[in-house]
Amino acid sequence: MHIVVIGAGYAGLAAAKLAARWTDAHVTLINERDRFVERVRLHQLAAGQALRDLPIRDLLEGTRVRLVVDRVTAIDPAGREITLRAGAPVRYDRLVYALGSQADLESVPGVTEHAYPLAGVEQAQVLRSRLAEAEVVAVVGGGLTGIEAAAELAESLPRLRVHLVTGGELGDTLSRRGRSHLARTFARLGVQVHEQAKVISVDDTGLELAGGDRVAADTVVWTAGFRVPELAAEAGFAVDHNGRLVVDETLRSVSHPEVTGVGDAAAVRRPGGQELRMACATGLPAAQQGVRALADRLADREPKPMRFRYLNQCISLGRKDALVQFVHADDSPREAILTGRLAARYKETIVRGTIVFERHPTIPTTL
Template identity: 65%
Template sequence: MSPHIVVLGAGYSGLVAAKLLAAESGVRVTLVNAGDRFTERVRLHQLAAGETLRDLPLRDLLAGTGVELVLARVTAIDTGARAVRLAGDLPDLSYDTLVYALGSGADLDAVPGAAEHAHAVAAPDQAGRLRARMAEAATVAVVGGGLTGIESAAELAEAHPGVKVRLVTGGVLGEGLSRRGRGHVRRVFARLGVEVREHAEVAEVRADGLVLQDDEHLAADTVVWTTGFRVQDLAREAGIAVDERGRVRVDATLRSVSHPDVYGAGDAAAVRGPGGRELRMACATGIPTGQTAARAIAARLAGREARPLRFRFFNQCVSLGRHDALVQFVRADDTPREAVLTGRLAALYKEGIVRGTIIAMRHPAVPSSL
């Protein structure tokens, strides 16, 4: 009987892995996802600001591939029985090889009140709720000075010029950017009227704003939480080796270090790149790790040696509204160079890269980076 490969999650990693496996291994492949649409997660800040995103049905993206799509929420993994349990009345799915690519979500449990009072942009429903809220917002506090926070603050400020937008971060704005990169972000924020509050640790989120560690209150009728991501506990609960954040521990071929019939990819896996440095959670790492896992499985099924992940960072692309952006060029290990591209040309560059991810979803063998 032909081996059965089950892929959990149809994000950037899972969709690429499922399609590549079907094309390169010729075995039965089942893709499990809770929703029936592919989510352009890198555009969710645009959705929150009011833009309509393209509709990408998974069945259209899978047409002609032979991949079976199961729309269901995964509730448990039984590694002993090699079975995936699904919500509702759906039967268990047996597997010979499992690809764990369930991604990550916003960490709304980081401080008291965030889950109750803060909005996030890590999923379409979250971005949709923020979009609806912006019709009534007067003062918005975006928590998090990383790339997601920067993009969200700029997008909201540009789309809603009458709304006061403040970015609050426990560190420095754009800490992973170069001096020139940070300087450009600050200039754009000044033009858009975004106030920046650095070295401000949030202790609590309330309906009327933020409470900082020193008990200072920052008033805001809308709070956007962009700091920190978390993964599901399914792998940990299944006894699969995970790191302190719950991500599957994998070797250089993306194979679980504890369960050789399990592979991890994307945000749900703890992957190391150049120099042993942990790869950040991003679309830029999600696609190549999905490709590597699929090709490693296909190689082993064919009796060949699996090749390790070969990956290097090239740039970080940060949108700053619809007409400006920052392309931060980086070294192989993701540390910033001083070289940057800014302005309208950078915005066009970023848009091209983002569109390229959809090309990768349609043609998963095509290399892609973000």
């Protein structure tokens, strides 16, 4: 039995180590790079801070997982074979699809040519170099990535004039208290917020908005939306309208039962139909439960459906402040929040905890 995991992000790396621990199968992990990327810290890297060097081989030490550093270019489900850019094809008996997500650069004209995404380590490094000579930065996207990036840049590089441009209201998924704290923090940091602003094009002088307004900027940071690789759709796997692998309640592909989907590239849903958001908070427990279900089937046991509930959303607002928004099980906000330095320490503990989890992925997660 050969289990192949493609993608060594938060969910994929954990899945490979769990498969080696919970089954007797040979396990191969395929990833394009040999370093683990702390994606939740990329805004810190862009702002000039140093991140830890985390070789994947070190994180795999003591396991039976074989690492292949190469890019997956195609999947042949009929032959159960994976085509690589440089190496020989790899056959599998079971596949864990964990390729994650990447920035959506095609939804608005000019983004590819003129904007700087923040979804990969190389992208963050390019943006970091660009910021050395920037004066005015427009961060597009009012999600958690955009909020964290705007706050980090404004605090770490106070010489910059920072704009945040969002198609909705600032913090529209937060509680009233959470939105108020976010607004006060951005006012303190000098971040100018543009709400209900739809970007229709990007050029080398800034943004054009619907209605004719413009936001002038010499640097545009693009965090408005993510997309997943097209490999699942190209292979003929059942995917949703966003190209995410459609899985059942045990994280198994609904069209190809030999495939398990975890992380951003899988459309995981709660029993009521709610699609879980792309986040470590989703990916880590999904990796545990998806691989447990796979191991159960290999051992002729009936797998249990995935159980999941959210507890909070943790948003860094620079290094000295953060917002912990406590939420109901369905991710809707409670009024309870935590802010300030205590929240910053809470957020840092959570982020550090993800690496502890990658080293010891059997640590229980909150379900």
